Amino acid sequence: MGVRKHGWLFSVQQFDSLVFTPSHIFFTIVIKLLTFNVGLYASKALDMAYDIEIILNRQLADCLSIPVFITDTNGNLIFYNEPAEDILGKRYKDTGEMPVEVWGTVFNYKDDDGNALATEELPLVKTLKNRLPYHKTFWIQNLKGIAERISVTSYPIIGRAGKFVGAVAIFWRPSEE
Amino acid sequence: MNITIWGVRGSIPTIGPDTNEYGGNTSCIEVEANGWLLVLDAGSGIQYVNHSQNLKRGRVDILLTHLHMDHIQGLGFFRPLFDPSMEVHIWGPASNDSLRYRLGRYFSPPLFPVHFRDLPCKLTLHEIDNSSFQIGPFEIQSRYVTHPGPTIGFRIKNEHSVFAYIPDHEPALGPTGMPHDVKWLSGSDLALGADLLLHDGQYTVDEYKHRIGWGHSSIEDAVEFAALTGVKRLILSHHDPMHTDKKLHEIFNHLKEKNTYPFPFELAIEGLQVKL
Numbered sequence: 006m007g008v009r010k011h012g013w014l015f016s017v018q019q020f021d022s023l024v025f026t027p028s029h030i031f032f033t034i035v036i037k038l039l040t041f042n043v044g045l046y047a048s049k050a051l052d053m054a055y056d057i058e059i060i061l062n063r064q065l066a067d068c069l070s071i072p073v074f075i076t077d078t079n080g081n082l083i084f085y086n087e088p089a090e091d092i093l094g095k096r097y098k099d100t101g102e103m104p105v106e107v108w109g110t111v112f113n114y115k116d117d118d119g120n121a122l123a124t125e126e127l128p129l130v131k132t133l134k135n136r137l138p139y140h141k142t143f144w145i146q147n148l149k150g151i152a153e154r155i156s157v158t159s160y161p162i163i164g165r166a167g168k169f170v171g172a173v174a175i176f177w178r179p180s181e182e
Numbered sequence: 183m184n185i186t187i188w189g190v191r192g193s194i195p196t197i198g199p200d201t202n203e204y205g206g207n208t209s210c211i212e213v214e215a216n217g218w219l220l221v222l223d224a225g226s227g228i229q230y231v232n233h234s235q236n237l238k239r240g241r242v243d244i245l246l247t248h249l250h251m252d253h254i255q256g257l258g259f260f261r262p263l264f265d266p267s268m269e270v271h272i273w274g275p276a277s278n279d280s281l282r283y284r285l286g287r288y289f290s291p292p293l294f295p296v297h298f299r300d301l302p303c304k305l306t307l308h309e310i311d312n313s314s315f316q317i318g319p320f321e322i323q324s325r326y327v328t329h330p331g332p333t334i335g336f337r338i339k340n341e342h343s344v345f346a347y348i349p350d351h352e353p354a355l356g357p358t359g360m361p362h363d364v365k366w367l368s369g370s371d372l373a374l375g376a377d378l379l380l381h382d383g384q385y386t387v388d389e390y391k392h393r394i395g396w397g398h399s400s401i402e403d404a405v406e407f408a409a410l411t412g413v414k415r416l417i418l419s420h421h422d423p424m425h426t427d428k429k430l431h432e433i434f435n436h437l438k439e440k441n442t443y444p445f446p447f448e449l450a451i452e453g454l455q456v457k458l
Contacts, residue, residue, distance in 0.1 A: 054364060054371040056312070057326040063366060064356035165332055166276060166311035 058164040072176040080105035094148035113146040128159040129174040189227020190450040192420035200426040205452025208252040218318030228256035246274040248333035275332040276309040328368040329397040343458035346376035373411035383418030419450035
């Protein structure tokens with residue numbers, strides 16, 4: 006069996022007929038590690054890119070004048086468009102992707118009576134949990150400390166194969182509804 | 183892995199004196215290793231696979247990237263389908279309707295005189311999406327790529343090499359063109375580091391400006407895609423039916439003058455054989 010990586014060709018069979026010396030054992034371990042890494046490299050390559058449904062949602066978001074946030078299935082923020090940058094107070098090209106622990110605490114959420122909203126009541130959180138669309142109007146306070154009444158529509162990204170690959174949250178100012 | 187290109191043309195067969203050199207048949211590639219035969223897409227080029235000596239195992243696997251006409255129009259004329267001793271497997275992208283139903287629309291009057299159910303071969307259909315499967319010595323991965331309708335590309339690996347096949351693909355679709363972050367680049371996981379990539383290169387840059395969203399690439403975008411994914415060799419295919427041999431020469435010479443990349447690239451020619 007030959008394993009090729011970065012132009013090197015390693016033959017595993019050529020070691021089979023050798024006597025077990027310490028150097029043989031050492032090189033066998035090296036070869037096993039290399040073949041293991043090649044296997045990992047190959048399998049990771051196929052998981053490297055986002056699913057096409059995520060990519061196409063980003064392309065759509067890039068064309069829109071309304072704020073759009075895209076998350077993976079764990080809620081990590083993997084993309085937000087230019088209008089969303091105004092709400093978030095950050096630029097995507099500066100932050101890149103943001104873990105859920107970071108971006109999930111950016112906003113304060115309140116209802117119309119000024120009561121704090123539980124995270125579980127937020128549309129995007131419900132979408133990630135139940136894989137269903139949700140809509141809600143509430144108050145947020147962004148990074149700049151500005152409170153704003155806003156409506157959020159969220160929907161799950163479920164691909165052709167029925168695979169749940171992420172979620173989208175669209176922010177609307179109620180006057181735009 | 184022995185690869186033979188039998189169909190290079192997109193959209194419609196264009197066989198004639200103006201396309202003699204590059205060829206006028208629609209998409210079809212033969213891949214052979216250890217007596218196992220894969221046929222990638224069933225455009226009009228599939229008729230030449232019939233004369234191949236590679237059917238010795240009594241089994242052939244046809245892998246369809248999608249069901250647009252230029253990728254299935256030769257299927258009804260593929261002789262193994264009419265041979266009771268042959269085992270034929272057809273692999274195609276999953277969708278809401280079954281693969282049998284969708285292919286059955288072609289295999290039925292008035293489009294075709296023979297019903298799917300009447301084909302005498304031992305036929306098995308496989309619906310795939312973002313899948314991994316094994317056929318003989320081939321480890322195959324399929325992934326959905328950017329093209330209208332359910333469309334997949336393939337990454338085919340054997341003991342020695344990797345061949346990536348994405349004949350209909352528009353990775354530059356979107357307001358900002360080709361994403362340079364491969365995580366956001368459709369098809370990048372299929373092509374990454376492949377020994378050979380056969381990729382859509384239907385349009386010139388100017389033509390592409392008027393055909394955004396049609397599901398195909400400019401030649402320049404295809405070469406950039408190959409560079410971003412680190413392939414070792416690129417063959418550009420799915421030639422536009424309006425591109426004569428003379429025009430293809432002009433396009434390719436212009437491309438070579440404008441671009442230098444650390445890997446060889448060329449236009450697909452019918453009959454071209456590549457050993458990986």
